[in-house]
Every structure is written in C-alpha cells, then in structure tokens.
Amino acid sequence: MLLLLVLFLLTVLFFLFGTHGWDEKALKNIVKQLETQLNHEISQATDQRPEDLWIKEKEYLQPYNPILLNSLVDHDLTRKVSNESMITYLGNKYSVPVKYIGQTVNVKVTDQKLMIYHASRLVRQHYLSDKKLNYHRDDMKEILGTTIFHDLDDDNLAEQLTAKEITYRTERSAKMSIHIAHFPYDKGLNDFDFNFQPSVDKNRIMNLKSMNFVSLAQNILFIGSSGVGKTHLATGLGMEACRNHLSTYFVNCHELIERLKLAHQENRLEAILKNYSRYKLLIIDEIGYLPIDDLGSDLFFQLIARRYEKKSTIITTNIPLSKWGQTFSNPTIANAILDRLVHHSEIFKITGKSYRMKDYQEQQTTETNR
Structure with missing residues (x-):
C-alpha cells in the first residue's frame, strides 16, 4: 500500500508540474529507486522483505484458472x-x-x-x-x-507415485529456500577441495551435515586469512540447512551492520532484529574486514544476544578472536559478543593457502605454456 501511495503522489506531481522542469525519465528513475528501496526493506506488518515474500508466493498467485x-x-x-x-x-x-x-x-x-x-x-x-x-x-x-x-x-x-511426487516437491522447496537465503554462489560441501586445505578436518565438516548443531542451537566459527575457503564452507552448510527445511539466511557483516543502523535511525530496529532472530541458521560473513563503530557494535551485540542459545549462527572472520576488540570499537561489547558466540560452538581454524592465489597461479601457468 505504501508503494502505491508513493507512486500515486509522484504521478500527481508529474501532471501538476510536468511543464515546470519535471522530466519524465527522471520521474521514472525516482519511481524505480523507490520501488527497489521499498522491496528491500523489511515490512513492519510481516517482518519480511516484500521481494522475499514475492518469491515464496508468486507461484501460487493466479488471476484466473x-x-x-x-x-x-x-x-x-x-x-x-x-x-x-x-x-x-x-x-x-x-x-x-x-x-x-x-x-x-x-x-x-x-x-x-x-x-x-x-x-x-x-x-x-x-x-x-x-x-x-x-x-x-x-x-x-x-x-x-x-x-x-x-x-x-x-x-x-x-x-510409489506419491513418493515420487514428494521427492519432486522437496527438491523444489529446497531450490526456493536456497534462492531466498541469498548465498553468494552455488557451491556445496562436496565442491570443497579438502586435499588442498588439509587443516580442515573433512570428517568434522561432514558430520555437520546432519544439522544436529542447529537442533542444539550451537554456533560455527570459521577463522582464517582471506581466500582459504571460509565462505565456501559456510555456504555449503547453509545449503545443507535449506535442504533440511531449516530457515537460513546469508549476509555480509558490513551489510548487516548498515541495515541495523538504518533501521535504528528509522525507528524500526525491533522489527529487523526480530526478523534476523527468527532464522534457524544465520550466516554472517567477513567479520573483521572493516571496523565497526560504537553504534554498530551495540546493534550487533543485540542481535547476537537474541539468538544466543536459541538459534544457530555461523561466523566467518579473518582475524583471531583475541583481536576482535580491535574490530569492534568497544572492547567490552566485543568480549560480550565473543562470549555468546564461542559458548556452545565448534571452531575451525584454517591455516592453508589461498584458493584465489591457487587459481591465479594455475591460470598464469596455463598462459605461459601456450
């Protein structure tokens, strides 16, 4: 309704002032920007983003039979x-x-x-x-x-036919859940090269596919330098969660902090915290690449505190836990966040080489041999 109201007002303004400097192309751009912004914002009525609801509901919406x-x-x-x-x-x-x-x-x-x-x-x-x-x-x-x-x-x-139909519906549901989770790419655990990264215990990772850690509201922390496969492993576990019908969402840490700060400014913090708290599995990627100010630290703590011992969170970070106080501007809050994340958790420290450098070196070797 809010979007329709905005479009209506812009249309009225266009007809009233169209001859006094209003440009039709500019108006369309404004409408497009508003539409994009509103579709990405979490609705106070549903605690979800309209674009996510649309993905879920569009296959059921039929104007006629x-x-x-x-x-x-x-x-x-x-x-x-x-x-x-x-x-x-x-x-x-x-x-x-x-x-x-x-x-x-x-x-x-x-x-x-x-x-x-x-x-x-x-x-x-x-x-x-x-x-x-x-x-x-x-x-x-x-x-x-x-x-x-x-x-x-x-x-x-x-x-037999019912079993086949159930399999079909299950696969379709998993694909939809994976799409809504907003993973950065489509890479599963079977795509991970454990031979290249021997510091990662394959058996420990594969045991997580059972999703018992989600049932127990435990957290997973992947710690390692850039390019060692932290995001890949987090994504792979997230996709397994989707296949097990567990609500999952993937978000970059900086993007998450900015969303929380914007919601705080617009007096809708409670709604967005409630939304992020409802996911059975929340994956927060790349903590430590950018500093987090006082407000961001406080809001991040509120989210982690809400999920503590209730829902599972996967964290990827490029800095040792002992140095989180340097990323979060408030060391006290940093310790409080760590205390809740590390309690009931599995921690993976990855010390291998960068996959990105491996791919680059292989590409250079191929070009040299041509």
Whole structure:
C-alpha cells in the first residue's frame, strides 16, 4: 500500500508540474529507486522483505484458472517428449509412453481433456489437472523400469507415485529456500577441495551435515586469512540447512551492520532484529574486514544476544578472536559478543593457502605454456 501511495503522489506531481522542469525519465528513475528501496526493506506488518515474500508466493498467485479457461477452447499444440517420458502443459507434466521419448507429439486440449497424438494416432489421454506431475498407470510402470509394478494393486502403485511426487516437491522447496537465503554462489560441501586445505578436518565438516548443531542451537566459527575457503564452507552448510527445511539466511557483516543502523535511525530496529532472530541458521560473513563503530557494535551485540542459545549462527572472520576488540570499537561489547558466540560452538581454524592465489597461479601457468 505504501508503494502505491508513493507512486500515486509522484504521478500527481508529474501532471501538476510536468511543464515546470519535471522530466519524465527522471520521474521514472525516482519511481524505480523507490520501488527497489521499498522491496528491500523489511515490512513492519510481516517482518519480511516484500521481494522475499514475492518469491515464496508468486507461484501460487493466479488471476484466473488457466486449466478451466483453456478447456473452453480447442488447442492443437506440439511438444517434445522429455527423457522422463513427460510433456509439459501450463506448467504441469503429463506422462507419455516411453517409446516416444525424444519425439515430437501433437497435443490437443478440449473439454477438460488433454489428448496426445503421434503421427495422427492417439497415444495417451489425460484429464486436465492442477497437479505438477500426472502419470498414467501404464506409463508409470514403464517409467519405473521394472515389471514388478504390473503386479501391484492400485494402492501400492499410488504409494510409489506419491513418493515420487514428494521427492519432486522437496527438491523444489529446497531450490526456493536456497534462492531466498541469498548465498553468494552455488557451491556445496562436496565442491570443497579438502586435499588442498588439509587443516580442515573433512570428517568434522561432514558430520555437520546432519544439522544436529542447529537442533542444539550451537554456533560455527570459521577463522582464517582471506581466500582459504571460509565462505565456501559456510555456504555449503547453509545449503545443507535449506535442504533440511531449516530457515537460513546469508549476509555480509558490513551489510548487516548498515541495515541495523538504518533501521535504528528509522525507528524500526525491533522489527529487523526480530526478523534476523527468527532464522534457524544465520550466516554472517567477513567479520573483521572493516571496523565497526560504537553504534554498530551495540546493534550487533543485540542481535547476537537474541539468538544466543536459541538459534544457530555461523561466523566467518579473518582475524583471531583475541583481536576482535580491535574490530569492534568497544572492547567490552566485543568480549560480550565473543562470549555468546564461542559458548556452545565448534571452531575451525584454517591455516592453508589461498584458493584465489591457487587459481591465479594455475591460470598464469596455463598462459605461459601456450
């Protein structure tokens, strides 16, 4: 509503003063800036950012029922059968006999039915559905690749189909959670080169994939110089948390401090602290690269204090814990923050070489050998 009000006022101003120096392009830029700012700010009503809510809700928002609408009109379309022996119509998948995999079929939609033709011959018929996956019993037997399913009754076959549908929905949910978490890149724990970084205990890291540390509200601290893989490991654990349906968010320390300070200035600190406190796992990256003033230190402490013994936090830092007093302007607050982070935590000190320098040296060697 606030965005609509702002747009309305700007439109009125444009029409009133358009001939006295207002430029249409400039107005559009102002509107775009306001839209971006408002979409990034945390709403006091929902304690979430509009852009995050939009990602969650957009797949459920439909101005009309497309299946019902399209069933009223004859359609003759072409589709290529996927390797899963499926074709897609209005975002939903429908099965086709496996012998048509890779081939083009004609699809006719009429009277709530979807009919699939190959070489003018009807090969499969489905009722239109709002389910994401729609299998014909005979197709499913072939897709599952074993004749044992010919002997299953409808209940057992339905159980197999339900399991496949659950897997599909779980994978889709994990992808959405990973997107909303705002990770800097898509790198998992399996992508980490433990041989290059022997100071990292692979077994300790892999044991964390169980997410028991989140259940116990424990923290993880990665300490090491730039480029040793701290952010990669934190991101990998965060992605595992998303796959385990744990609310997760990744944020750079400097960006976090600036958001907290802005919220403090705008009298909405409580809302943003509440928002960051609700995540089961909060990843704060790169503490120590930039100094933190008195206000930033105080606000950061408030956040850590709220999460203490309630939610898990992963920290990456390039400075030893003994020198945090040099990063936070107030040594007393620095000690209070450390006290809450280190208590109930696992600490990883990474002393290896920089991955970035490794990649640079390999690139230089390749160019030299050309």
